[in-house]
Amino acid sequence: MALRLPFRLLFLLPLLLCAASTQQRDAEKDTTAMLQANYLYNIAKLVEWKDADMRNGNFIIGVIGGANLYQELIKQYSTRSIGKQPIEVRKLPRSPEVERCHILFVGRTELPLLPEIYKRMQNRPTMVVTEYSGALDDGSVVNFVKVENLLKYELSIVNASKHGLVVGSTLKNLAHKVEE
Secondary structure: OOOHHHHHHHHHHHHHHHHHHHHHHHHHHHHHHHHHHHHHHHHHHOEEEOOHHHHOOOEEEEEEOOHHHHHHHHHHHOOOEEOOEEEEEEEOOOOOOOOOOOEEEEOHHHHHHHHHHHHHHOOOOOEEEEOOOOHHHHOOOEEEEEEOOEEEEEEEHHHHHHOOEEEOHHHHHHOOEEEO
C-alpha cells in the first residue's frame, strides 16, 4: 500500500502540472481583460463627446468579441458612472450593424468585421477601440498594444475628431503613441 501512493503521485503529477499551466494561461487572459477594462473606464473619463445626445441617458460600452473583457466590465464597472451617466455594458452580436454606443470595443477575433464597422461608424460619435497592429491607420481611435509585455494604448487624435470626440491632454500624455 505504501508503494502505491508514490506511484499514484507520479501518475497524477503530469496531470496536475497540465492543469496548473492551463489555469496560468487563463489568468493571463483575465489580467489583460482587467487592464483593458480599467483603461476603457479611465479613457472614457478623459474624453468629451461633442454630440449633446451622447451626454444623456446611459454611457454605453459595446463589446464585440472579447468575452473576458465583457465579463470584467460587467464585474468592475457596470455600477459606476461616467460623469452623470450610469455605465451600461452591452455584449453585441457578431455583426457590423452596431447600435448607438459611446465606446465600441472590437476584439481581434472579429477583425473581418472591422472594414464594414469602420465604414458604418464614420462621422458617428462612437470611439472605436481595437487591439491589432495598424488599427489607427484603418480608423480606430484607441488601439491596445503590448510593449515589452505591458499593455498600453495608442491614440489617434484625427480619428477622434472625425467622431466628434475631444481628447484631454492627460489621455494624450499617457498614451504609448499619439497620431495627430
